[in-house]
Every structure is written in structure tokens, then in C-alpha cells.
Amino acid sequence: MPVYIRKNVSFTPPSIYNMQLEDDNDYLLDPDQLRDILPQPYRMIDKILTQLLESVWEIVETKDNALLAEARKVRPPLFDEAQRLDKFQKASAMATSTDEQYIFFGLPNGLAAMDSLTQAHLHSWHEENVQITNIKTHAIGPETDLLITLDDMGTARLFLWAYNNICFIKALNENAPESTSKILCQKCEASKKGDYVGAVFENTGTKEIWMEVHKSPIESWLTELEGLGAAINKQKDENRESKEVETKDSPAVGHDGEESHNTSHLENTSIEKLGIKFSIPAQVLKIKPPPEQPLPGNASSSLASALSKVDTGDVLGTGLSHILSPAHLESRDQIFNHKHEQHLKYLPTEKEEQEVQATFHFLCASSMINLGLDQSSANDHPVILAVWWAGAPHLCQYSLTKSGGKDLEYKPDIVWPFTSTITCSATSDCTTYLAVGLENGNVILWNRQIGLCKGVLSASSKSAVKSIRFLDPCLFPLDIPHYPPYPISAATFLLAECADGSQALFDTCDGSQQIPRCVADKPENDEDKQSLLQEDKQSLLQVISALPELMIYTQKDGNMYIKDIGTGAALCQIGLPATHTVQNPWDPIFAIGGGGQILYLKGEGTEIDEEGEATDISSVFMYHLRSYPLLDPYWNRGYIGRELNVYTTAVDRIAPLMQERMQQQALRKPRLQQRWSQLRSELDVIQMARQAPLNSMRITTPSSITSSIMSEVRFRKSRASVI
Structure with a gap:
């Protein structure tokens, strides 16, 4: 049955006596509901504007806090006593x-x-x-x-x-x-x-x-x-x-x-x-980078020829020599694409082009080199080339003494695989220690002289290792041992710098817990790319050779500082004139000469004349570090050089031991004379004890027998010590 409803009918509102007094939706109790709810799409526009306002307010508040924190910082003193060089502008x-x-x-x-x-x-x-x-x-x-x-x-x-x-x-x-x-x-x-x-x-x-x-x-x-x-x-x-x-x-010449x-x-x-x-120079080796991923297939026509090109398996390889044919790899790709077709559409279509770069080190002979590859006339001459390419997890080592004839390109003799991509590496001056930094924030430290891995050091859990360097061994507080009389292995510090700006200091001493010492923390609000505190990131440049405790670094804002490596505190700021700035904060042009006493720094600047033309006023400035009072305590310490590669042979150990024994010969002579003088009386006591009858032995006081026995024991011990 149809129902007819009349339009424009207003119902009678409820009585005031039936109205609820505590209604949460009543605008009288909640002033925010004084206005009616906006219809769409105005409600969405209101939310977007509100969110935009809150985001802008957070950015303004972050910048304000950054400027306030920057103003509250304790500024290091400014070292602006620069002398301009008229040459080499x-x-x-x-x-x-x-x-x-x-x-x-x-x-x-x-x-x-x-x-x-x-x-x-x-x-x-x-x-x-x-x-x-x-x-x-x-x-x-x-x-x-x-x-x-x-x-x-x-x-x-x-x-x-x-x-x-x-x-x-x-x-x-x-x-x-x-x-x-x-x-x-x-x-x-x-x-x-x-x-x-x-x-x-x-x-x-x-x-x-x-x-x-x-x-x-x-x-x-x-x-x-x-x-x-x-x-x-x-x-x-x-x-x-x-x-x-x-x-x-002509005696009258010029000036x-x-x-x-x-x-x-x-x-x-x-x-x-x-x-x-x-x-x-003569070319001795040629190396090509590894192919891009995925690895290409074996292009051999038959299985026998493919097996002939595969490595024997005696040593680890890079994975390039395999027997998988291109057709087999193509079929596996088709199976994978068919199985995951619904997910592959979300992958990026454009590939990022990675620049191919190589980092290499020349290494001396050690216990970690295969027999036959360490042929060298002296231990301080390199015999191995260690190479790793950007984006690869392998460290390849090639022999420099191998005579390959005209074939200068051959496979690596040793391959070290790592669990993550290699980002940096460093060796000590004597190539005893080798450190490899990985993308996962770990540092692998090897002692090549004895062939042991010193440990896996964790520099950061969230950032990759950016750079590694070994400091001077004289900075390590290693006490000189009293025994043995020959030198033992020394130690040094390892400074690791991460991509997030943090810096950690490790030691290479035996038995260390490898707990890093934080030298510099990462800047606060590092996730906010617009934060002004990003300018606090340091770029380590060079250690002052005369003062191995000090290092020169720059920040993103272009300021250059000298800091103490052990404490991480900035001692002074290298100040350029107001008209000049550092040319490139990450790669400035500078040098340290005069035995570490003079710093040369290139500053660039432009000057605009009255006609509006810009003139280049770049110049080289000279700083006398010896004249700066804050650096006097470091100059007065007098650093004594120490060798890091201290591994003595059996002959080198026997000679100091024999020399020490000869020096102690003068101390043993009076002891021998004293023992020989007491030997007659001790023998008489022992002889009397043996000749005495059994009954007299029982009557003899225990103290006399005990003293005779103890004297004989002391005699035998002293004789054994002399021998």
C-alpha cells in the first residue's frame, strides 16, 4: 500500500523539560562546536590548511631552536693572525x-x-x-x-x-x-x-x-x-x-x-x-672492474670448454667463472618474472648510474700472502696490490712480483669477500694493519703481520663508515715493559668517521674490548634535511705531523678548525679576512709546511668596484701555528716516535736475553761466595745428624733437625737458581 508523506513538514521540538542537561555535543558546553560542521569539500580544505599551518609552525620552531642552540654554543677562539702572500694568488x-x-x-x-x-x-x-x-x-x-x-x-x-x-x-x-x-x-x-x-x-x-x-x-x-x-x-x-x-x-750593475x-x-x-x-716507468699490471649485476653467463659452446674455464676451487673467487649458460640464466629470469609479475610493476624503471671508482693500497709481505707471492728483496717494499671497486663486497689482491710476460691482465691471487659493500679502507704506514669499512657500519681490522683478524668493530648501527685512518703510534699510552728485554708489539688508535657525522676512536691493542670512544656525535635533528644543525658535520682533512694529537677539519658552513683528536674539542678556528672564504668546504686548498709550524690556506673572494665590475682578490694566507698560545702545551710535550711494526725473530730475542744474563753475572758472584762460606757448617750439621744413633735422634730437639733440613733445602734451591 503506498504511503504518502507531505513535504515541508516541521516537527515540534522537544520540551525544555525533556532536554538532557549534560550533552557532550552541545555547543554551550563545547565552544569548539559553536560552528556547524563544514560540508565537503570545504571540510577537506580546512583540514589541509590546518595541517599546513601546523607543519609551517613546526619548521619555524625547529629553526628558532637551532638558532638559539647555535647562539648558546661556546665558540672556540679565533686565530686570525694571517699574513697574505703576494705570490701564487x-x-x-x-x-x-x-x-x-x-x-x-x-x-x-x-x-x-x-x-x-x-x-x-x-x-x-x-x-x-x-x-x-x-x-x-x-x-x-x-x-x-x-x-x-x-x-x-x-x-x-x-x-x-x-x-x-x-x-x-x-x-x-x-x-x-x-x-x-x-x-x-x-x-x-x-x-x-x-x-x-x-x-x-x-x-x-x-x-x-x-x-x-x-x-x-x-x-x-x-x-x-x-x-x-x-x-x-x-x-x-x-x-x-x-x-x-x-x-x-762594469762595476755599476743593477740593484x-x-x-x-x-x-x-x-x-x-x-x-x-x-x-x-x-x-x-714500465707497466706491470692491468686490472678491469667487475661486470655489472647480474653476472653474465658462460659463453662457452660446450660443457667441457666451460669446465676448463672454471676455477679449481682452491681459493675463493669473485664468482665470475661459473658454468651457467646465458640460456639457463634467461630461463630463470623468465620464471621469476612470471611468478612475481604483480610485484615487479612497483619497481623503479630507471636505474641509478653508479660511478665506477677504485681504491687501492700497496702492501708489503706478511703472513697472509700465499707462499711464492712474497718474494721481495726487502720487507719494506710492496709485493701485493689490494683493490676494491665501489659497490662491490670483494677485496682483490694481486701480486706485483709475478712475471706474467706480455699478459699484464690476470686473475686476482687472493679474494676476500665481506658481508656488506665496502665503503672505505686504510692501512698503517708499515702496512701491518689493514682496516676495511663496510656499509652496515662495521670496521674489519686485520693484523697482516701475524695473519689474524683483530676483530669486527661497530662504528655505527645506522650509518655507513665514511673514512678510516690510523693515527701515530706515539699517541697510544703503551708502557715500556721491564721484561722481556726485547721490544714487543706496539699499538695505535684507529679513527673512524661515519656518514651521519659521528666519529669513533678504536685501539688496536691485544686483549682490548674494542669499546669505541666517541669523539664527535652526529648533529641533532639529523633526519630533518632543512635543519641548520647540518652545518655541524665535520670533514676530517689532515693530521698535523709535528702535533699528531691535532687535526684540521672543516664544516659545511666553510669554517676551518683545529681540534684535539683524543677529546674531540675544537681548540681554535682558522679565521680568514672578512672579504675571503674557503674555496670548497669539503676539499679546501691548504698545506702544512715548516715542520708543522706554518699553515698555508687558499682563500677566495671578489671585490666590486664603483663601476660594478667584479675583481678576483683570491690569495694564499699564512698562519704561524707556533706563535699561537693555546697550542704551546702540545708543542712542549715532545712526541717520541714509535714503530708500529715490532715483531722480533728468534735471533733478535736471544741476543737481549744473553746480554741481560751477562749483566746479572756481577750480582751472582757475592751470592756464590756466601753460599760456599756457609756450605762447610751445613755439611757438618748434616754429617752429625747421620752419625748420631737412633736413640739420640729421638732425644735431639726438633728445632735442630728442622733447621738442618731447611738449610739443606735452601742450599739446593740456591744452587738451582744459580744454575
Whole structure:
């Protein structure tokens, strides 16, 4: 039956006596409900605006708290006693020699050398349109250094520094100007004493990347430099005689400054006029990076040929040599894609291109090298090259003494796999210790000399390890043992820096619990990328060699500081003039010379004149660290050098023991005389005790018998100690 309802009918409201007095929905009790509920879509817009307002307010409050915390910080004193150098204002790189007597500057048109104490310009090497961006030095002889440079065009060059002259050796990658594809050098480093030089190259045309190792003919270089020194001295004598003749003929010459300038010019150009050719390094090894994931299949036509290419299994490998064919791998991919088709659509389609980079170390002989690969004339010469590539979990080791003939590319002799991707690595100066930092925040420490893993150190549980470095062994508080008389193994500190800005200090001592000492905490509110406290992240740069307790670091805001490594406290801030700033906070141009007493820093700046044109006023500033009062306690301590590689042989241990016994011989002589003087009386007492009858023995007081027995026991013990 149909029901008819009339429209626009208003019902009578309830009586006031029937109204509930405590109604939570009543606007009289809840003022927030005074306004009616908004209909859609205005209700959604209101929620979005409210959430936006709250988010903005949180950002403002965070920045306000950051500025307040920054203002409450205790600022280290400012060290702004800088002296401007008029020379080398356009320096693009800076490095110091191994003995810190000379400073080398990379310039837009070559390379220059300066005395670190007197700031006198010694020599220059000029080449048009060659801007040196990186310089590394290695000592190969007395007052002789090997210089390795990289320019802005990716060309690596080798130089020799001797007799105040820069001698050009060779460019490792020479490109013709008309060639379309060029070979660029990504990285170039050498071993500690310059025995081997390693370089990573990239072909811009084929996108191929590989690494080469060259052996340096150091003995030939030193012999050729002796002839260079004799030729330079001969030329100096000829110049001096010619000047004496000119002085007699015309006594009124120019000023002293002009004469010295002409003399230095003759000395600098003498190396170019002599025409001495130096020996060229020889290539001994070529390494290619591992292929991208997934690994390619075995392209052999038959199973027998595939098995012939597979490793024997005696040592661990990288997994490249397998018998899986491309068809088998393709079928497995199809099965996987069919099974997980509903999930694969959520994967990112664009792959991130990861830059292929190599990190390598030259290692000396140790107990962790297979027999036959450690053939070397001396223990301090490298025999193994350790290489790992970015994004790979393997550390590959290649022998440098293997004579492969013309085949310079061969498989690694030793492969160390790790549980996570390798992010950084470091070795001690003597290559005794090897530390490997992983992406999961762990550090693997190996003692290569005795062939043991010292432990797995946890630097961080949430961040990857960014850098590792071994500190000077003299900083470790190791007491000198009284016994044994020969030196025992030493220890040192290991400084690990994580990607989140935290820094931890470990020790390599035996029996340590490996509990890290926190040197620097990660900045607060690290998850907030817009936080101003991100500028507190430190970038560790270099340890001051004369003061191994101090380190120079920079922050994101461009400020440079000197801090105590043990406590993590900043001692002072290196202040530039107000018109200058550090060129690159993560890679500033600086060097420490003069035995660690002088800091050279490049500051860049621009000046705008009245016409609105900008003028480059960049310059190099010099800081005398010895004159700063806060560093006096560190200078007065007097650090004593200590060797880290202390492992004595049996012959070295026997000699100190025999010497100690000979020194104690004088102390044993009076003891022997005293024992021989008491021997007669003790023998008489023992003889009387044996000749006495049984009844008399019972009557004898126990004290006399006990004393005789005890004297005999003491005699035997003393005799055994003498023997």
C-alpha cells in the first residue's frame, strides 16, 4: 500500500523539560562546536590548511631552536693572525714535500715550488692551458721527491724534485688534440716510497674503465739526478765566473734584487738546457672492474670448454667463472618474472648510474700472502696490490712480483669477500694493519703481520663508515715493559668517521674490548634535511705531523678548525679576512709546511668596484701555528716516535736475553761466595745428624733437625737458581 508523506513538514521540538542537561555535543558546553560542521569539500580544505599551518609552525620552531642552540654554543677562539702572500694568488692545488721543507703549488699554467720557511720561489714548470688540481708527493731518496699531478683535463704527470729543480718525467695518458675519444685519469697514487704508481683511466668514447700499475725505476732516476746535480753545479760556476768578469768590466750593475732574480732565472732554466732524459716507468699490471649485476653467463659452446674455464676451487673467487649458460640464466629470469609479475610493476624503471671508482693500497709481505707471492728483496717494499671497486663486497689482491710476460691482465691471487659493500679502507704506514669499512657500519681490522683478524668493530648501527685512518703510534699510552728485554708489539688508535657525522676512536691493542670512544656525535635533528644543525658535520682533512694529537677539519658552513683528536674539542678556528672564504668546504686548498709550524690556506673572494665590475682578490694566507698560545702545551710535550711494526725473530730475542744474563753475572758472584762460606757448617750439621744413633735422634730437639733440613733445602734451591 503506498504511503504518502507531505513535504515541508516541521516537527515540534522537544520540551525544555525533556532536554538532557549534560550533552557532550552541545555547543554551550563545547565552544569548539559553536560552528556547524563544514560540508565537503570545504571540510577537506580546512583540514589541509590546518595541517599546513601546523607543519609551517613546526619548521619555524625547529629553526628558532637551532638558532638559539647555535647562539648558546661556546665558540672556540679565533686565530686570525694571517699574513697574505703576494705570490701564487691563482693557486688551484697545494701540497708539501715529505720533509715539509717545500710547498708545491698547482697553477693555471703549470707547477711551482716554494721554500716553506723563507717563502722564496725556487723553480717553476710552465705549460700552457694546464691547470694542476691535485698534487701528491713521495720521498724516493735524500732530498728527492716524486711528484704526481692531475690537471683539470684528466691528465696524470710524473715529476722529480731534486736540487731545487722540477724535472718532468712523463704524462701517463697523452691525448691527441684531434682525437674524438680521450683517455682521462680518475685517480693516480703511488706507494709510500714511490716504487709503484697506480692510475685509474676512463675512455670517454667506449666508456671503458681500467687500472694500470707502473713500476718506477728509482735507482735509474737517482743515478740520472746525480748527473743533473753535477751539471747544475758546473753551470753555476760558469755563471759566477761570467758575473765576476762583468763586474770587473762594469762595476755599476743593477740593484741586488735584479741580480738575484737573474741568477735564479738561470738556475731555473738550466734543467731545460741540459737535455737530460729520464727513464720511463714500465707497466706491470692491468686490472678491469667487475661486470655489472647480474653476472653474465658462460659463453662457452660446450660443457667441457666451460669446465676448463672454471676455477679449481682452491681459493675463493669473485664468482665470475661459473658454468651457467646465458640460456639457463634467461630461463630463470623468465620464471621469476612470471611468478612475481604483480610485484615487479612497483619497481623503479630507471636505474641509478653508479660511478665506477677504485681504491687501492700497496702492501708489503706478511703472513697472509700465499707462499711464492712474497718474494721481495726487502720487507719494506710492496709485493701485493689490494683493490676494491665501489659497490662491490670483494677485496682483490694481486701480486706485483709475478712475471706474467706480455699478459699484464690476470686473475686476482687472493679474494676476500665481506658481508656488506665496502665503503672505505686504510692501512698503517708499515702496512701491518689493514682496516676495511663496510656499509652496515662495521670496521674489519686485520693484523697482516701475524695473519689474524683483530676483530669486527661497530662504528655505527645506522650509518655507513665514511673514512678510516690510523693515527701515530706515539699517541697510544703503551708502557715500556721491564721484561722481556726485547721490544714487543706496539699499538695505535684507529679513527673512524661515519656518514651521519659521528666519529669513533678504536685501539688496536691485544686483549682490548674494542669499546669505541666517541669523539664527535652526529648533529641533532639529523633526519630533518632543512635543519641548520647540518652545518655541524665535520670533514676530517689532515693530521698535523709535528702535533699528531691535532687535526684540521672543516664544516659545511666553510669554517676551518683545529681540534684535539683524543677529546674531540675544537681548540681554535682558522679565521680568514672578512672579504675571503674557503674555496670548497669539503676539499679546501691548504698545506702544512715548516715542520708543522706554518699553515698555508687558499682563500677566495671578489671585490666590486664603483663601476660594478667584479675583481678576483683570491690569495694564499699564512698562519704561524707556533706563535699561537693555546697550542704551546702540545708543542712542549715532545712526541717520541714509535714503530708500529715490532715483531722480533728468534735471533733478535736471544741476543737481549744473553746480554741481560751477562749483566746479572756481577750480582751472582757475592751470592756464590756466601753460599760456599756457609756450605762447610751445613755439611757438618748434616754429617752429625747421620752419625748420631737412633736413640739420640729421638732425644735431639726438633728445632735442630728442622733447621738442618731447611738449610739443606735452601742450599739446593740456591744452587738451582744459580744454575
